[in-house]
Amino acid sequence: MPDSPKKTTIYDLAQLAGTSASTVSAVINGNWKKRRISEALATRVLELAEEHGFALNMQARALSREKSGIIGMIVPMYDNRYFSSIAQGFEAHARDAGYFPIVTCTRRDPELEVAAARAMLGYQVELLVCTGATDPDRIHDLCAAAGVPTLNLDLPGSKASSVISENFHGALDLTRKLLIQCGKDMPEAVFIGGRQSDHNTRERIRGFRQALGEADITIRDGNILPCGYAAEKAGSAYRLWQQSHHGSPDLLFVNSTISLEGILPEIEKLRAEGAGVPILGCFDWDPFAARTIDNIVMVKQDVKRMLEILFGLFVKQSDEIEQIEVATILESRD
Amino acid sequence: MPDSPKKTTIYDLAQLAGTSASTVSAVINGNWKKRRISEALATRVLELAEEHGFALNMQARALSREKSGIIGMIVPMYDNRYFSSIAQGFEAHARDAGYFPIVTCTRRDPELEVAAARAMLGYQVELLVCTGATDPDRIHDLCAAAGVPTLNLDLPGSKASSVISENFHGALDLTRKLLIQCGKDMPEAVFIGGRQSDHNTRERIRGFRQALGEADITIRDGNILPCGYAAEKAGSAYRLWQQSHHGSPDLLFVNSTISLEGILPEIEKLRAEGAGVPILGCFDWDPFAARTIDNIVMVKQDVKRMLEILFGLFVKQSDEIEQIEVATILESRD
DNA sequence: CTGAAAGCGCTTACAG
DNA sequence: CTGAAAGCGCTTACAG
Numbered sequence: 044m045p046d047s048p049k050k051t052t053i054y055d056l057a058q059l060a061g062t063s064a065s066t067v068s069a070v071i072n073g074n075w076k077k078r079r080i081s082e083a084l085a086t087r088v089l090e091l092a093e094e095h096g097f098a099l100n101m102q103a104r105a106l107s108r109e110k111s112g113i114i115g116m117i118v119p120m121y122d123n124r125y126f127s128s129i130a131q132g133f134e135a136h137a138r139d140a141g142y143f144p145i146v147t148c149t150r151r152d153p154e155l156e157v158a159a160a161r162a163m164l165g166y167q168v169e170l171l172v173c174t175g176a177t178d179p180d181r182i183h184d185l186c187a188a189a190g191v192p193t194l195n196l197d198l199p200g201s202k203a204s205s206v207i208s209e210n211f212h213g214a215l216d217l218t219r220k221l222l223i224q225c226g227k228d229m230p231e232a233v234f235i236g237g238r239q240s241d242h243n244t245r246e247r248i249r250g251f252r253q254a255l256g257e258a259d260i261t262i263r264d265g266n267i268l269p270c271g272y273a274a275e276k277a278g279s280a281y282r283l284w285q286q287s288h289h290g291s292p293d294l295l296f297v298n299s300t301i302s303l304e305g306i307l308p309e310i311e312k313l314r315a316e317g318a319g320v321p322i323l324g325c326f327d328w329d330p331f332a333a334r335t336i337d338n339i340v341m342v343k344q345d346v347k348r349m350l351e352i353l354f355g356l357f358v359k360q361s362d363e364i365e366q367i368e369v370a371t372i373l374e375s376r377d
Numbered sequence: 378m379p380d381s382p383k384k385t386t387i388y389d390l391a392q393l394a395g396t397s398a399s400t401v402s403a404v405i406n407g408n409w410k411k412r413r414i415s416e417a418l419a420t421r422v423l424e425l426a427e428e429h430g431f432a433l434n435m436q437a438r439a440l441s442r443e444k445s446g447i448i449g450m451i452v453p454m455y456d457n458r459y460f461s462s463i464a465q466g467f468e469a470h471a472r473d474a475g476y477f478p479i480v481t482c483t484r485r486d487p488e489l490e491v492a493a494a495r496a497m498l499g500y501q502v503e504l505l506v507c508t509g510a511t512d513p514d515r516i517h518d519l520c521a522a523a524g525v526p527t528l529n530l531d532l533p534g535s536k537a538s539s540v541i542s543e544n545f546h547g548a549l550d551l552t553r554k555l556l557i558q559c560g561k562d563m564p565e566a567v568f569i570g571g572r573q574s575d576h577n578t579r580e581r582i583r584g585f586r587q588a589l590g591e592a593d594i595t596i597r598d599g600n601i602l603p604c605g606y607a608a609e610k611a612g613s614a615y616r617l618w619q620q621s622h623h624g625s626p627d628l629l630f631v632n633s634t635i636s637l638e639g640i641l642p643e644i645e646k647l648r649a650e651g652a653g654v655p656i657l658g659c660f661d662w663d664p665f666a667a668r669t670i671d672n673i674v675m676v677k678q679d680v681k682r683m684l685e686i687l688f689g690l691f692v693k694q695s696d697e698i699e700q701i702e703v704a705t706i707l708e709s710r711d
Numbered sequence: 712c713t714g715a716a717a718g719c720g721c722t723t724a725c726a727g
Numbered sequence: 728c729t730g731a732a733a734g735c736g737c738t739t740a741c742a743g
Contacts (some may be wrong), residue, residue: 437736
């Protein structure tokens with residue numbers, strides 16, 4: 044392999060093979076049957092390409108084709124299983140579909156989301172998937188102005204199709220199950236985590252309320268605590284609740300593993316003191332939490348299915364706006 | 378915002394502003410003081426750009442500048458805290474340094490690694506960081522032929538600088554701590570997970586052996602089980618060990634959180650049966666595992682520091698090959 | 712203070 | 728069966 048100091052181009056290859064750039068291009072792109080290029084020439088070109096470590100310049104290709112072959116995704120964070128499996132699955136699907144995936148995390152920051160969307164537009168993405176975006180409609184407008192379609196995942200938007208979990212039903216089932224585990228007649232039930240402003244949190248609260256209603260349990264407003272997703276926020280909201288109630292709730296619905304991380308130290312403190320510990324539910328899943336926290340019930344979102352549907356929408360390219368809800372799975376150790 | 382059906386170019390902007398593409402280019406790139414363009418014109422151009430949702434075509438820029446502004450990273454997986462925080466931190470650093478980050482996961486598959494490296498080369502990355510790569514030297518050669526520098530992270534290579542954890546010392550400290558916790562005179566100690574072929578695993582085994590040696594504990598070869606990283610592999614290797622020894626070890630050194638996931642069910646089974654449970658150590662960190670598994674000691678790798686050093690090497694661009702080891706942190710609940 | 716023009720490395724009608 | 732040439736949207740000397 045002659046270490047060419049500078050990058051090899053199709054012109055170099057053409058010269059080496061005694062042919063033209065057009066022909067090399069056709070060979071590289073596998074169009075040589077169509078162009079009826081002799082097999083011998085094609086083989087020769089491919090050999091030379093291999094030998095010189097030739098890599099097609101994708102920017103040049105994108106420029107001339109006027110399409111990049113890139114699809115983008117923005118994600119709030121990588122540091123939990125839900126979003127990281129979304130990122131990983133998105134990559135795999137994109138590659139299988141012949142696209143190059145670009146994913147970027149925007150820390151639930153609206154400004155960063157917009158900046159990331161602009162950057163992706165600069166790279167001429169052919170699709171932008173907004174995962175858990177705080178303002179997907181704004182991103183949609185940005186992309187629409189550039190003629191780029193968007194799709195929403197996890198959190199819905201109103202201007203493009205969305206694939207989300209069955210938040211209401213998932214929360215309903217989870218709460219029902221927790222009530223059974225709890226056993227008490229009039230348990231003190233608390234919901235914690237998430238944002239009142241986001242659709243998923245609202246739907247989950249609705250499911251939570253409904254399950255309690257079915258059991259004729261009245262729920263005080265002070266027991267619904269959409270304090271944000273961050274671990275610290277959930278931790279301190281929980282601590283505050285405990286202080287003002289002089290004790291822990293009987294049943295605790297936690298709205299994400301991130302929030303669960305913040306609450307766990309408090310739960311452990313209770314356990315260490317030999318005090319009663321609330322029955323725990325979490326609308327989210329983590330393998331260690333599921334395995335090691337006593338009596339926790341977790342809701343696993345069906346990432347595989349969500350991505351299949353998402354890519355189905357992408358290839359369909361319909362401009363009808365749909366909102367598709369995907370069933371969740373309840374996981375507990377018993 | 379007039380929804381232009383087609384993308385706006387600098388020529389469109391030039392026409393609109395009654396000036397030339399060169400001038401627009403200078404304004405967009407913030408070089409207009411240098412070009413002494415009138416502030417009025419500059420402002421006007423920027424307004425128009427905003428109004429039309431203009432986004433510089435980065436492929437065109439890359440092509441003409443002959444540099445892409447992209448840096449790439451390959452990572453084995455996203456689905457654990459170590460690698461996902463590496464990916465997240467890489468993104469942040471890249472952006473701060475004015476680069477566009479591309480990260481791709483290659484599932485510890487040598488062929489995928491090479492394919493991903495080729496794809497990145499096609500996108501003209503200016504640096505490729507190989508994280509936990511099975512054959513970083515092969516990727517280095519590929520990149521070197523295209524004049525692209527590489528850097529290794531987590532697992533070292535011999536042809537480019539590497540930033541890795543202090544595997545030997547980390548394992549030594551961890552094992553010492555486990556021995557203290559264990560308390561027994563002649564504990565049965567087992568090492569599980571990882572690959573004999575990788576540097577980190579070998580170094581950790583060395584640290585493990587050394588700590589045992591210091592305590593005059595002889596260690597049988599059958600107790601060193603580098604069975605791979607996958608959870609299932611670790612699970613079955615552990616089960617096998619237990620079967621042939623009619624019991625569990627006293628001390629178990631697990632080489633990653635992934636392997637820990639595979640072993641946990643067995644540990645729980647023991648606990649449920651009221652049988653003795655080994656003292657657990659893990660060369661890796663996960664917040665839930667750290668919090669919820671009784672008496673586990675975890676080694677946290679210093680991702681923040683590793684990335685700082687990595688980017689330091691990148692900006693330095695020295696062609697001296699260094700291998701830098703970063704201290705790890707021991708975490709336990711007491 | 713500003714513009715015309717060449718060139719980056721491809722693709723793709725088009726002509727032979 | 729194959730090549731010359733225009734064009735994709737920028738940047739950057741160069742000339743004024």
